[in-house]
Amino acid sequence: MSIEQLAETALAMVAPGKGIIAIDESTGTIAKRFAGVGIENTEENRRAYRELLLSTPDLNEYISGAILFDETIRQKTKDGVPFAQFMTDNGMIPGIKVDKGTHALAGFPGEVVTEGLDGLRARLEEYYKLGARFAKWRAVINIGDDIPSGTCIEANAHALARYAALCQEQGLVPMVEPEVLMDGNHDIETCYEVSEVTLRALFDALYNQNVALEGTILKASMVLPGKDSGELAPVEEVAEATLMCLKSAVPAILPGIVFLSGGQSDDDATAHLDAMNRMGPNPWPLSFSYGRAMQSAALKLWSQDLVGNYAKAQATVYQRAKANGLAALGQWTRG
Numbered sequence: 001m002s003i004e005q006l007a008e009t010a011l012a013m014v015a016p017g018k019g020i021i022a023i024d025e026s027t028g029t030i031a032k033r034f035a036g037v038g039i040e041n042t043e044e045n046r047r048a049y050r051e052l053l054l055s056t057p058d059l060n061e062y063i064s065g066a067i068l069f070d071e072t073i074r075q076k077t078k079d080g081v082p083f084a085q086f087m088t089d090n091g092m093i094p095g096i097k098v099d100k101g102t103h104a105l106a107g108f109p110g111e112v113v114t115e116g117l118d119g120l121r122a123r124l125e126e127y128y129k130l131g132a133r134f135a136k137w138r139a140v141i142n143i144g145d146d147i148p149s150g151t152c153i154e155a156n157a158h159a160l161a162r163y164a165a166l167c168q169e170q171g172l173v174p175m176v177e178p179e180v181l182m183d184g185n186h187d188i189e190t191c192y193e194v195s196e197v198t199l200r201a202l203f204d205a206l207y208n209q210n211v212a213l214e215g216t217i218l219k220a221s222m223v224l225p226g227k228d229s230g231e232l233a234p235v236e237e238v239a240e241a242t243l244m245c246l247k248s249a250v251p252a253i254l255p256g257i258v259f260l261s262g263g264q265s266d267d268d269a270t271a272h273l274d275a276m277n278r279m280g281p282n283p284w285p286l287s288f289s290y291g292r293a294m295q296s297a298a299l300k301l302w303s304q305d306l307v308g309n310y311a312k313a314q315a316t317v318y319q320r321a322k323a324n325g326l327a328a329l330g331q332w333t334r335g
Contacts, residue, residue, distance in 0.1 A: 001171030006215030007255060009133050010173045013093060013217055014256030014285040017325045018064040020175075022260075022291035023053055024097035024136065026069060037303035047075045052302060053295060054083060054092075056314040062325030065093030067136050067175070067289070073127065084131025095175065096132040098123060098163070102140050111152040114139050114159055117166075124170040134173035136219065137163040141178060141198050143186045143226065148194060153201045161205035168215055175258070175289070177219035178202050182263050184226035188233050192223045192241050199249035218250060218257045219289050222272055227263065235268075239275035243282065252283040259286070261293035266320065267334065269293040270327045277330030287328040294320045 013020060025033065030049075031041040039045055050072050066087060073096055076082050084094040100116030114137065124135065139156035141148050156178060164174035180195050199220075206213065223241040225231035233241075246257065261269040269290060276286050295317065302313040326332040 003212045003215050006168060006173050009093065010215050010217050010255040013064050013134060014287045015064050017329045018062055019288035019324055019328055020065050020067060020258055021053065021063050021294050022067045022289050023050055024067040024069045033299060037300055039303050051077050052310060052313060053317055054087060056317045058318060059321060060091040062321035063092055065095050067095040067097055069097055073130050073132060088131060093133050094131050095134040095136060096127045098135045099137040105152055105155060108149055108152055110142060110144055110147050111149060112140050113155045117159060117162055120163065120166050124166055124172055128170050128172060132172060134175055135167050136175040136177060138177040138179055141180045141194060143184045143190060143194050153198050157201040157205040160202055161209040161211060164206060164211040164216060165209045168212060173215055173217060175217045175219050176202060179221045179260060179262060182224055182227045185228040186226040187229055187231055188223060188225040188241055191225065192245050195223055195245050196249050203251060213251055213253050214255060216254060218254060220257050220259055221262050222259055235271045235275050238272050239279060243276055243279060254284050256285040256287060258289035261290040266293045270323050270332055271334065273324065274327035274330055274332040277328060280330060288324045290324060
């Protein structure tokens, strides 16, 4: 696939007022979410839940695509249509999570590196055939006493860049996600510094691996004080700090940036995105790629009555998509 086609897909992913829904929880993670609301973690329940999300009426008004898990991209709707085909038919771009999760970084206590490069070329080739047109790889950066180390940032940036190069070789737009975790008692300034260093290392690595930035999407975390810091930063402060950090480290040629919700409340994630877009114009479209912030309300409703609450649960998914779609335009009002 040519760079032009990759760039076209990347731009479609961040079309005005649209974002990505992340439904790529691993079987272990979805087990925890299901356990929290009393749903049995069976393959059929996982399939039915993903179908509920993807078949929400008019979802494509605000959702450009979805990140799927390996199991999900192989599953079908109850009518027998493969999910990737169903999405394409309904104007949404299928994506796929391809990393194998984080593992302890040897020699660096408290730090992790994402694995999954072994055999990735063949997996990407298969995912393309299954209908995926973009992929996602998440790196995790912890903030703590004397961490992150330069080694940890470098190792994760290098892996993200190698993954991105392989994606483009196989015709998939790479979504690169260097998540700076909210966990910890650090202040917003520390988060800013770590986020900036991480982003600079990432784009340096992408450049060194010949990754075409015009066919790449960044999935970024926001600049926030640590969850245990006792510090509550106002919406405007988070928006300003995040924008300044991105402007200092992210090349303008990138087609777009989507944010992860990263443990923020549904409303906070939407409010921060909205505030950043109101501060525009910005060098890139700023949109969302939310998981929990898109689906937690729906999961609760659905768990209470799998059949009776189906439409109600879908209505909340649509409402969350609409709220975030408006925030991506800087037109959201807190309801």
